[in-house]
Amino acid sequence: MKILFVCHGNICRSPMAEYIMKDLVKKAGLEDQFQISSAATSREEIGNPVYSPARRKLAEHGIGCNGHAARQLVGSDYERFELLIGMDHANIRNMQRICGGDPDGKIHLLMEYAGKPGKEVSDPWYTDDFETAWQDIFAGCNGVLAELLGK
Numbered sequence: 001m002k003i004l005f006v007c008h009g010n011i012c013r014s015p016m017a018e019y020i021m022k023d024l025v026k027k028a029g030l031e032d033q034f035q036i037s038s039a040a041t042s043r044e045e046i047g048n049p050v051y052s053p054a055r056r057k058l059a060e061h062g063i064g065c066n067g068h069a070a071r072q073l074v075g076s077d078y079e080r081f082e083l084l085i086g087m088d089h090a091n092i093r094n095m096q097r098i099c100g101g102d103p104d105g106k107i108h109l110l111m112e113y114a115g116k117p118g119k120e121v122s123d124p125w126y127t128d129d130f131e132t133a134w135q136d137i138f139a140g141c142n143g144v145l146a147e148l149l150g151k
Contacts, residue, residue, distance in 0.1 A: 001033060001034050001035070001082055001083070001148055002034075002035040002036075002080065002081045002082045002083070003021065003034065003035070003036050003037075003081060003082070003083045003084075003085065003144070004036075004037050004038065004039055004073075004077055004080075004081040004083070004084045004085070005017035005018050005021070005036075005037070005038040005039075005085050005087075005110070006038065006039050006040070006041060006073055006084060006085065006086045006087070006091050006095055007038075007040065007041070007086070007087040007088075007091055007121075007123070008040060008041055008042050008044075008087075008090070008091065008123065008125075009040050009042055009044050009045035009048075009070060009125070010038055010039055010040030010045060010046075010070035010071060010072075011040075011045045011048050011049070011050055011051040011054065011070050011125075012050075012051050012053075012054045012123065012124050012125050012130075012133070013054075013087040013121050013123065013124070013133060013137060014038035014039065014040070014087065015038050015050045015054065015065055015068050015070075016050075016054050016057070016058060016133065016134065016137050017038065017085070017087070017110065017137045017140070017141055018036055018037060018038035018065075018068075019050075019058055019063050019064070019065045019068075020058070020061075020063065020137055020138055020141045021034075021036045021141045021144065021145070022034075022036050023061075023062075023063045024141055024142065024145050025145065028145065028149075037081075038068075039071050039072060039073040039074075039077065040070055040071065040072050040073065041072070041073055041090075041091055041094035041095060041098065042072070042094075043072050045070040046069075046070050046071060046072055047069050047070060047071075048069070048070045049065075049068055049069065049070075050065045050068050051125065053124065053128070053130050054124065054130060054133075056130075057130040057131070057133070057134050061134075073094075073095060073098050073099070074098065075098055075099055075100060077099070078099035078100070078102075078104075078106065081106070082106065083106055083108065083144075084099070084106050084107045084108070085107075085108050085109070085110050085113075085140075085144070086107065086108070086109055086110065087109075087110055087120065087121040087123070087137075088109075088120035088121060088122075088123070089109070089120060092107060092109060095107050110136070110137065110140035110141075110144075111136060111139075111140055112143075113140045113141075113142075113143030113144045113146075113147060114136065114139035114140045114142075114143045115143065119136075121133060121136045121137055121140070122136075
């Protein structure tokens with residue numbers, strides 16, 4: 001299963017989701033069955049590492065994110081990935097624009113998987129609330145994994 005998490009800059013929410021999901025998959029012994037990555041809808045942070053407060057929040061939970069370099073979503077990602085998951089409604093609109101729509105129904109909002117359709121993961125870049133972002137992203141990633149495993 002190939003999953004791409006997407007947010008505005010690819011330095012806070014989407015890399016948090018990428019590394020949380022990788023950790024969940026590893027703990028489930030399913031690493032060889034998943035390819036997990038993240039991307040941005042903008043070009044603002046391309047090449048940058050995970051934002052320090054996001055990196056610290058991941059580290060609090062024993063999750064590393066070394067080697068991450070922000071990248072922008074490209075149209076071909078739609079064919080490469082089976083699931084493209086955005087953090088907020090603006091991300092979803094930009095993902096659909098970049099990918100030329102969503103003919104196969106691959107683009108979803110993360111919080112749909114946490115049983116909260118329509119809810120967004122607030123951008124901690126602006127809110128400085130990395131704990132709430134962590135909780136939302138963790139719940140969403142657990143929901144993604146549960147759905148993919150048919151639980």
